[in-house]
Every structure is written in structure tokens, then in C-alpha cells.
Amino acid sequence: MAITHLVMHYSATFYDQDIGVSEIRRWHLARGFSDTGYHYVIRLSGALEIGRSPETRQGAHVRGHNRDTIGVCVVGGLLRSSGPTRGLDTRNTAQIQAQIELINKLLSRHPGAEVVGHRDLTATQCPGYDAAAWWASVNQRPAPAPNPVVSAPAWSFDYLRQGDRGALVRAVQTALMARGERLPRWGADGVFGSETDKALRGFQSAAMIGVDGIVGPVTWAALFSAGG
Secondary structure (H helix, E strand, C coil): CCCCEEEEEECCEECCCCCCHHHHHHHHHHCCCCCCCCCEEECCCCCEEECCCCCCCCCCCCCCCCCCEEEEEECCEECCCCCCCCCCCCCCHHHHHHHHHHHHHHHHHCCCCEEEEHHHCCCCCCCCCCHHHHHHHHCCCCCCCCCCCCCCCCCCCCCECCCCECHHHHHHHHHHHHCCCCCCCCCCCCECCHHHHHHHHHHHHHCCCCCCCCECHHHHHHHHCCCC
């Protein structure tokens, strides 16, 4: 059967708990599974571990949607300050980079698949952020309408500032342009240079948040909040 969705999950563990496939497999076996329910697990270090063979074995990660999906679990999702019942986006830079690389490889084999979060297919907080909108921003596409079932908490990526490079910078640049800020010379090139710094400060000023040229938690939330 053709793969229709790549489903993003979190492990519902604290952001500093370094676990992987072996721990998740043990938990899932205790629940009566035949193996870990996920096809892939991304550890805190960004290391990729294989759970169920994605090409030959059906996963057990989204009830009612396991036959035509691939499950990707990024370790984390909880902060100690907010406790074990509130799911958040705790991904670090290494995890996000590994996630982007894995998704691109999977899409090369399953080009028609959509990237979604667990919460897009059932009522849950998992994975703690709007995976479809995040992936659209990475690829500079219009974000889909937000899922009304469970609202996503604020984004919590690593801090970005002038001099940084990569997919996260490109996501910020794309969001800035979508918010009406100008990047006239290079656009979303993934390089946090002086023009991106100027556009970011302009956005921060208009949004009435701290104008420091740094993309921290408040700026992430403001850039990607629904309807902002």
C-alpha cells in the first residue's frame, strides 16, 4: 500500500531524558505491542535509530492510520517546569536538522506523502507543535489551516542570531516575508545576515516585543502564532 502520511511524534519524555529505541521498545512491549510502534526515533543528539523496518512492517503509532503511514518519534516533548501533562516543542537544533534530513529521504521514496503531526490524525497534543505548518515553513510553502482539535503550544527552537545559517534561518526568513518584512537582496537564503537582522528587528518592533535581533522563544511564538 502507498504511504500517504509521514507522522511526527514526541516520546512524551522530558527534554533532558536521553532515551532511544531500546527504551521505547521496552515500554511498548509492556503495553502488548510486538515491537516499538515507531519506524524511526531521533535521539537528543540528533542520532537516528530505526525501530520497525519502514519498508516491510506496519507501524503502531496512530490508531486507524497505521497501514499507510510512517511514524517518526523525536525524543522529548515535556519540560520539567510545566510537568508531565503539557506537551511542548522541545526539539533542539540537532534533532530538527536530523528530522529535516530524514523527511527529505522519506519523501524521495514516497513523493506523494504528506508531513503531519500525530495530532492531525487524532485528538492528542503530540508532537507539541504544528508539524504540517512547520514543514511548510521549512519548504517555503503556504502553511495549511491550523488543526482545530488541539492547539499547539509556543515554538521553542534554539536561539538564532546574526551569523547563523541553515534551514531554521530560512524558516525565519520565510515567516518574516510572510509578515510583510522585506528581504530584497537575497530572500530566504538561510543566511542570517545584516538584512535579516534588520527585518527581524522591524518585526519585533511592530509586534511590540523585545527588539534585540535574536530569535528566542517569544519571537518564535510571535512569528508562527496563528493569525498573528
